[in-house]
Amino acid sequence: MPRRRNALLPAATAAALAILLGSCASEPEPTPAEQSAAATEQAAAIEPAAVDDALGVQVSGEVNPDVAPQVSITTPLSVQETTRKVVAAGTGAEIGTEDEVRFAYSLWAGSTGVELDSSYGETDARFEVAQITRGIARGFVGAHVGDRLAIAIAPDDGFGEDVARFQAEGVDAQTTLVLVADVVDARGPDREVPTAAQGEPVTPPAGLPAVTYDAEQLPTGITVPQPAPAPPAETVAQPLLRGAGRVVEVGDQVTIHYVGATYNDGQVFESSRTNGQPFTTTIGTGQVIPGWDAGIPGQTVGSRVLLVIPAAQAYGDAPTGGQPAGPLVFVVDILDAF
Template identity: 35%
Template sequence: MKVTGEVGAKPTVTFPQGTPPAKSSEETVKEGSGTEFKVGDNVIVNYTVYTWDGKNNPTVGSTYDTGSSETIQVTDQLPSVLKEAFVGAKPGGRHVAVVAPDSLTAEQREQAKQSGQENVTQVLVMDMVGLKPEPVTVTGEAADPGLKGVEVKNPEAGKAPTLTTKTKEKAPAELVTKVIVKGTGPQVKSGQNLMAHYIGKIWGSDKQFDSSWERGQPATFQIGTGQVIKGWDQTLVGQTVGSRVLVSIPPALGYGEQGNEQAGIKGTDTLVFLVDIVGAY
């Protein structure tokens, strides 16, 4: 097997003739640099997956096609050959793993059997980006949001803030952004994965429709590329990590005329978010 192309771009794989191997293996195509990954790490990786069938060897999927890297936790739950490929790898490296049935756990073998994939061998080409950053804690002096009808209470660091939107004030017709706490981290760029703690409420009613704080962990999503509502893409790109930002979003930049029935959001509702930007990568 031959793997060519630059790290950081979708690879080209030339498969040998003959029957795919029944035994798993892994190989370093290019050595990375820096701290080695270990069990328990959350590794950001770009990968391309192929099914080695000895005929067409089709591509199953690639993060280079979706435009977004993924995070994989290095645990014993991974097929053993993938775990071997990750442990000891370094940022910037490229590794290839041939995942044959022999490296699957008993549970994975059973799942493969149920889907008729028990004899399938796959090939993963993995470009190691780095470790997923730990979320920061928003600290610093909080400013008055200065948005009539909205109240924010800032607690001690690491605790959920309070957002109140029960008001008779008319909602702003335009998109409004107010930086409550200015973070000192790097600037958020379009296309990055953004880690955020947030509270979402409806203007006027104080109805909360979402809160990452109540789920106990920040949400992670791609920003600036249309993966979230327009109001987020247009306000969070350019902010700095460690910031707390208040955003008022008119319907057209939220869920539009159709609203979001599952969340109880009507097509005329103005959305108010209080967002802690705790990481970007």
Template identity: 35%
Template sequence: MRRRSLLLAVPAGLLTLAGCGDDSSDGGSASASSSPSTSPSPQKSTKIVPGPLPDVTAGKEFGEKPTVAKGPGEPSPELAVKTLIAGTGTAVAKGDFLQANYLGQIWSTAKVFDNSYDRGSPSVFPIGVGQVIPGWDMALVGKKAGSRVELAVPPGLGYGEAGNEKAGIKGTDTLVFVVDVVNSFNGKSSVKGKAVPQEDADLPEVGTNTNGSAPAVKVPKTAAPTGLVSEYVLEGDGDVVKATDSLLVQYKGVLWADGKEFDSSYQRGQLAQFGLGEVVKGWAQGLTGKKVGSRVLIVIPPALGYGDTPPQGTPIKKDSTLVFSVDILAKM
């Protein structure tokens, strides 16, 4: 599934010296540029109505790929929304990163133009802030994790008069979506993995709190390791991270030399998202093979960090060893 950039800056402390790569593509997609995270059209209505909506005829349980009938007659010119399954998890807030599975089809033909179920993992994108089509922003903020929501999106709250030619969507098409709200993340999110004993006195000790606050990172008064260190602090049970993945994370970075913090997503109150090809080698190598839902200690020697060319305007000196606590919240 190709998608537009989510327009969130990768913190300078993580970028490779060569700069960012193109994050406009999700390498696992076989679909056209039809996801709800492609360019939104101008909003023309703010009213939400309960229907009409087509029936879900199969795959009716949360997490199952649904089969949806053709739209019954003429669709409403307003946004139609119905909660098919009411979840009991955390409510999605404006500005959160929404993690959801979804299927989208055209009202008049029942032609499916996109679905995340066949890709094997939910999509993640900001909600309520204009980074998805307006119908999604209006319908999904306030829904709780574990909910299944059906919506019929009129053209003015979808792709507008231009439609989406690659996806076969005309400017007059009402779009039907079934959305399973899996989770949501924000600047106060933490992973919930199982604590792993930290028994090596020559390595930094990382806090195991999961309340959304930055964990303490205590650097020992010993010589820094010469090689890369990547160890679980909290081990999750999610998918294994691949070198080609893009991730959504919380992190904190300190210098081995004095333990002082030089960068933190917690301090900014904003999660970081990036492709592993866009960050320093120590991050890419240290996170590859780890599980989503984990907190990871990464100690990066100069050769895999910034070496003798540290980023300007930061406390990082030449040949600095860097220490990070990284919470892997989700794949993007």
């Protein structure tokens, strides 16, 4: 796989995991079967938050995960029942108990009006509703993609003693916490992902490597002109099919099929189709080689893209982990982005 060696989770994602999962984050990792059973049980038990348009949280600024809103809390704010206010209404799908939600957030102490954490301008949080802290889950259920929400989390639905990690004066297990969230996207467990790119053909410029196909018009290999011309100094991202889906953004979780070959001779070294499974990763955050992080954001879901990547943006000229050396070529089908 085209991962970078020793890749780490982005700091914002790691922080969101620790904070938003609350006490669950420190428990042993359950098995997949245990996770599925627990998620089903928890989803069935989630009730939507109460709605109060007069909740003492004022939020201004554009709804934008890259720009932190201005938040003012009428302190001390305390609720016994988790309560939601829709600050700005979105037009997207309604969020259900079994959905996965992507959102930007800031977290505040209702007692003092002090901000405790924020993901705005960083990597969005992305969680299954049934796996997140109960008060946040209740705030999301029944809301819509595109909403800006203010959620006052009752202590019984909150982080419990884990709030001590904030090391904030006046914040304890009995504190009402306020989450301001911009809901970027949501998807249900039955969301279907296509198996191949589905877009309008694009004629590439002359001189680029060519893709070979099987009888079903799925990529199988790459032919490089011989003698191979000098590789580009920067990654070239050339659409071969242009999909009609959303534009891939930095921080998106993308699902793709790919074929990778060495640039000098077109020798295929890996194919997700041969492996039998598409590849899912977070793009633009250092999880994969720089050429992918440079070439995939800005493309659209449904596209097939040829990536011609110089050695410096691949694994280098002398990798030590068994990866191919020198410049590389990939043909990538972007199946989904979330």
